[in-house]
Amino acid sequence: MNSDNVASTVLQAGQEGTRAVGAGGLGSILGTVGGTPVVRIARLAPAHVELFAKLEAFNPAGSVKDRLALGVIEAAERDGTLRPGQTVVEATSGNTGIGLAMVCAAKGYPLVITMAENFSVERRRLMRFLGAKVILTPAAARGTGMVAKARELAETHGWFLCRQFENEANADTHSRTTAEEILSDFGSDGLDMWVTGFGTGGTLKGVARVLRARSPRTRIVVAEPDSAPLLGSGLPQARREDGSAAASHPAFRPHPMQGWSPDFISRLAGDAIAAGHVDEIVPVAGADALRCARDLASREGILCGITGGATLAAALKVAQAAPAGARILAMIPDTGERYLSTPLFEGIEETMTAEEGEIASSTPGFCIDAPAPAAVAPAAAPARPE
Numbered sequence: 001m002n003s004d005n006v007a008s009t010v011l012q013a014g015q016e017g018t019r020a021v022g023a024g025g026l027g028s029i030l031g032t033v034g035g036t037p038v039v040r041i042a043r044l045a046p047a048h049v050e051l052f053a054k055l056e057a058f059n060p061a062g063s064v065k066d067r068l069a070l071g072v073i074e075a076a077e078r079d080g081t082l083r084p085g086q087t088v089v090e091a092t093s094g095n096t097g098i099g100l101a102m103v104c105a106a107k108g109y110p111l112v113i114t115m116a117e118n119f120s121v122e123r124r125r126l127m128r129f130l131g132a133k134v135i136l137t138p139a140a141a142r143g144t145g146m147v148a149k150a151r152e153l154a155e156t157h158g159w160f161l162c163r164q165f166e167n168e169a170n171a172d173t174h175s176r177t178t179a180e181e182i183l184s185d186f187g188s189d190g191l192d193m194w195v196t197g198f199g200t201g202g203t204l205k206g207v208a209r210v211l212r213a214r215s216p217r218t219r220i221v222v223a224e225p226d227s228a229p230l231l232g233s234g235l236p237q238a239r240r241e242d243g244s245a246a247a248s249h250p251a252f253r254p255h256p257m258q259g260w261s262p263d264f265i266s267r268l269a270g271d272a273i274a275a276g277h278v279d280e281i282v283p284v285a286g287a288d289a290l291r292c293a294r295d296l297a298s299r300e301g302i303l304c305g306i307t308g309g310a311t312l313a314a315a316l317k318v319a320q321a322a323p324a325g326a327r328i329l330a331m332i333p334d335t336g337e338r339y340l341s342t343p344l345f346e347g348i349e350e351t352m353t354a355e356e357g358e359i360a361s362s363t364p365g366f367c368i369d370a371p372a373p374a375a376v377a378p379a380a381a382p383a384r385p386e
């Protein structure tokens, strides 16, 4: 199968599989979760490999976390831990909150999100736009602070806490959907390397265990910030009895990859490591993540967020040493539009650049700073030096 066929197979799988549910169209927006496309990255990849990206921004609320949101809520509905009309609460760096807000809006549950104040403002406003309440927590209290606040609110008010970092429904939904999509796109043993980062570790645990069982030749590569080598340090994570983190991990330092590596190794990520499902850990520098996200946009036409750029950076690193013909798949978790206020868009001007000004003034009409025609607005004529 050549690479063109890979992409077209995926698109068809998405359209015919998850999207076609009944002659009258989809039951709700929730029918569009999953079935995301795999696209060949031809221009940025070294010539001796075939590099692909799985574009999770094609989910309806724009990120990989739509899968988790739907999976966790529907599992809780099935086992009765979520009652009709009960308030849902969760701590999130944003994408989970946006996914949950979409799912809760479509199903009619009130939603309260706790989020550290240093995550991008686009995310808060999107959650509020989708009808959620967003409670900010101090940046200094990090990820563990926002998780503690969500737990406190759930206990005090009797709300349903999603517990995305420990909830098995998070990993299960990736085993059922993301992993199956990858297997049907590449076939058993048709993929040499699968590259991902981790936040909750739901993608990692859920996909890795299925690939190990059904595509054992696939190497599983996990990327993390070079400044916060939680996995690379080999240091253990302190945990409570329920598996949640009891303290910040000693190797954590703040990093720009929003959505990756919180200040602890989640239980789900820890499970994947303990099961021996990680073959390689690749550190990625913040500057490389930003550069790769910009390259993906300007040279491949793919808008992605910072963690997508970081995953691509890791995939390009392993590609250098990969054998000829190797097929490598990078997970791209979300879209660049979610980062307009962050360092990803630093240097992208709002006003015209000098070069754009030159293009503008290369013809006489419609120039912002040109003298207005005298008959229309004589008062606007440019002032003459005395």
Ligand code: PMP
Pocket: 063, 064, 065, 093, 094, 095, 096, 197, 198, 199, 200, 201, 202, 203, 204, 258, 259, 260, 305, 307, 308, 333, 334
């Ligand atoms: N990238 C982004 C932008 C995310 O929001 C997340 C989820 N926090 C991830 C990557 C990691 O996904 P997971 O939680 O499945 O590990």
